[in-house]
Amino acid sequence: MVWVNQDKCAIVGVGATKYYVRGQSWPRTINDMICEAVIKACDDAGLSVEQIDGFAYYSTASAGYGEKMDTATFMEMLGIPEVGFSAAITSGGGGSAGSMGLATAALMNGDTKYCITVMGLQQYHKRLGLAYSLSEPDAQSSFLQPSGLVGPGHLMSVLFRRHMHLYGTRREALAEIVISQRENAIPRETAVRRNPLTVEEYFQSPMLADPHCRLDYCLETDGAVAVITTTSDRAKDLKQKPVYIHGAAHGGRHEWGRAFAWMGMPTDEYFASSGHKPVGQRLWDMSGVGPQDMDVALIYDHFSSMVLMQLEDYGFCKKGEGGPFVESGAVRYKGGSIPVNTHGGQLSEGYIIGMTHIREAVEQLRGVAVNQVKDAEFALCTGGPAHLPVSGCVLRR
Amino acid sequence: MSLKAVAIPGEHIKINTDPYTEPFWQKAKQGILTAAQCGACGHFRMPPTSYCPKCRSQDTKWPDLPGTGTVYSYVVCHKAPFAGIPDFTYIPVVVDLDGAPGARLVTNLFDIDPEEVTIGMKVKVEFNPIQDDWMLPIFRPA
Numbered sequence: 001m002v003w004v005n006q007d008k009c010a011i012v013g014v015g016a017t018k019y020y021v022r023g024q025s026w027p028r029t030i031n032d033m034i035c036e037a038v039i040k041a042c043d044d045a046g047l048s049v050e051q052i053d054g055f056a057y058y059s060t061a062s063a064g065y066g067e068k069m070d071t072a073t074f075m076e077m078l079g080i081p082e083v084g085f086s087a088a089i090t091s092g093g094g095g096s097a098g099s100m101g102l103a104t105a106a107l108m109n110g111d112t113k114y115c116i117t118v119m120g121l122q123q124y125h126k127r128l129g130l131a132y133s134l135s136e137p138d139a140q141s142s143f144l145q146p147s148g149l150v151g152p153g154h155l156m157s158v159l160f161r162r163h164m165h166l167y168g169t170r171r172e173a174l175a176e177i178v179i180s181q182r183e184n185a186i187p188r189e190t191a192v193r194r195n196p197l198t199v200e201e202y203f204q205s206p207m208l209a210d211p212h213c214r215l216d217y218c219l220e221t222d223g224a225v226a227v228i229t230t231t232s233d234r235a236k237d238l239k240q241k242p243v244y245i246h247g248a249a250h251g252g253r254h255e256w257g258r259a260f261a262w263m264g265m266p267t268d269e270y271f272a273s274s275g276h277k278p279v280g281q282r283l284w285d286m287s288g289v290g291p292q293d294m295d296v297a298l299i300y301d302h303f304s305s306m307v308l309m310q311l312e313d314y315g316f317c318k319k320g321e322g323g324p325f326v327e328s329g330a331v332r333y334k335g336g337s338i339p340v341n342t343h344g345g346q347l348s349e350g351y352i353i354g355m356t357h358i359r360e361a362v363e364q365l366r367g368v369a370v371n372q373v374k375d376a377e378f379a380l381c382t383g384g385p386a387h388l389p390v391s392g393c394v395l396r397r
Numbered sequence: 398m399s400l401k402a403v404a405i406p407g408e409h410i411k412i413n414t415d416p417y418t419e420p421f422w423q424k425a426k427q428g429i430l431t432a433a434q435c436g437a438c439g440h441f442r443m444p445p446t447s448y449c450p451k452c453r454s455q456d457t458k459w460p461d462l463p464g465t466g467t468v469y470s471y472v473v474c475h476k477a478p479f480a481g482i483p484d485f486t487y488i489p490v491v492v493d494l495d496g497a498p499g500a501r502l503v504t505n506l507f508d509i510d511p512e513e514v515t516i517g518m519k520v521k522v523e524f525n526p527i528q529d530d531w532m533l534p535i536f537r538p539a
């Protein structure tokens with residue numbers, strides 16, 4: 001059944017700061033960067049900042065995982081006169097793509113006319129990759145932390161090892177994901193890592209949690225990205241070609257649950273996965289399109305192996321065939337059947353907890369991307385495989 | 398040549414408990430591996446939580462398990478998990494616990510060459526003294 005709100009709302013503005021290597025954004029503050037992204041998004045849309053009247057966050061409205069995004073503070077800083085909506089999808093980066101659904105709900109309910117979704121990240125005081133090891137465990141994480149799985153990349157490596165065992169998936173597939181995204185980052189001035197990378201260099205990268213080497217981990221960067229959504233009626237009067245929200249879903253099943261913070265996923269189908277399959281199925285059902293209709297896929301890439309497992313869970317290939325699929329060159333911008341992370345992704349461009357993927361989808365569908373997919377009409381964006389909810393959205397030109 | 402994986406030094410490991418998890422750790426102190434089992438329907442759940450997800454009962458049993466299990470998945474790490482101590486090789490591992498179908502423990506495998514670890518291998522528990530006089534279940538090849 002096609003979603004009642006299909007194409008009724010659109011992304012009309014995007015703004016971003018520069019992406020900084022971790023810690024180098026200081027002495028800027030995180031709120032300074034978030035406000036810059038919001039102001040630029042308004043300029044891009046042709047709106048006044050004072051017209052903003054709603055905030056649809058994800059990641060529990062945390063900026064990174066240590067600091068908070070606070071609507072009242074943004075109103076005070078930016079002179080926003082009144083808001084009618086301020087809410088967040090829970091958990092972490094898993095909700096990034098789903099935030100377009102939250103914004104749609106707010107807009108269609110008439111709570112807001114011009115809604116901001118934003119993420120800012122500054123790893124000056126605290127590194128996200130060590131989030132688990134730096135704090136004393138609570139009663140639940142006392143069943144995880146003593147194992148020395150110090151961060152998410154270590155934890156997800158356990159899932160990928162099972163995938164290798166079940167399906168014969170090779171590290172060469174991860175190398176292909178990392179290298180293809182690096183290729184995409186090379187021409188992009190926004191990208192933090194632009195030096196070419198060879199397969200040999202990939203295999204020389206230090207092992208952090210075998211089978212994940214350092215290059216399988218995303219970048220540690222600072223910065224902010226904001227988008228503005230509004231109803232499609234209002235979008236017609238604005239500066240940019242609207243990018244329609246064709247479908248958006250967040251959630252997931254009990255069998256995935258707390259995922260790699262739990263390790264209790266009862267079957268291989270869930271354990272050796274990204275946890276996205278139920279949400280992916282809902283997304284295709286509600287949007288009336290499928291993986292074969294996507295022109296470009298912006299797949300959340302905190303760790304390379306999760307790109308591979310999401311490609312399976314969204315049906316770009318069969319379960320277990322992600323390795324050969326990727327190794328065939330299918331995800332390449334040049335010559336691939338489904339160009340993936342044409343912006344370089346979080347592995348090579350910058351890591352702003354999923355927002356760079358939405359930014360790239362908008363640029364692709366406006367036809368102004370650096371690595372433009374010709375005549376791109378549909379883009380898939382996903383949120384980070386982790387603790388539920390996870391999410392995806394389909395955007396349309 | 399590869400070095401044998403070792404146990405993480407216990408003096409660096411701290412845990413916390415709550416009333417629903419403490420029985421697990423109290424049994425470990427006595428050298429017994431246990432897992433939370435629903436007293437009403439028999440379903441195992443780990444880590445321990447305050448309700449059975451199958452039947453919502455709060456009646457919980459803590460059976461003595463044989464202390465053996467099967468490696469479900471693992472990774473190999475060569476860098477110390479905390480700053481300020483020399484690097485060593487350790488193996489975080491997810492173990493399916495014998496005698497507790499569906500219950501897994503996220504733990505370490507030690508006293509083994511990393512090259513020799515396989516998914517499906519049998520392992521047996523030992524207890525590593527950690528901070529505050531608690532004992533942490535870890536595993537060696539069976």
Ligand SMILES: [Zn+2]
Pocket residue numbers: 435436437438439440449450451452453454
């Ligand atoms: Zn029960």
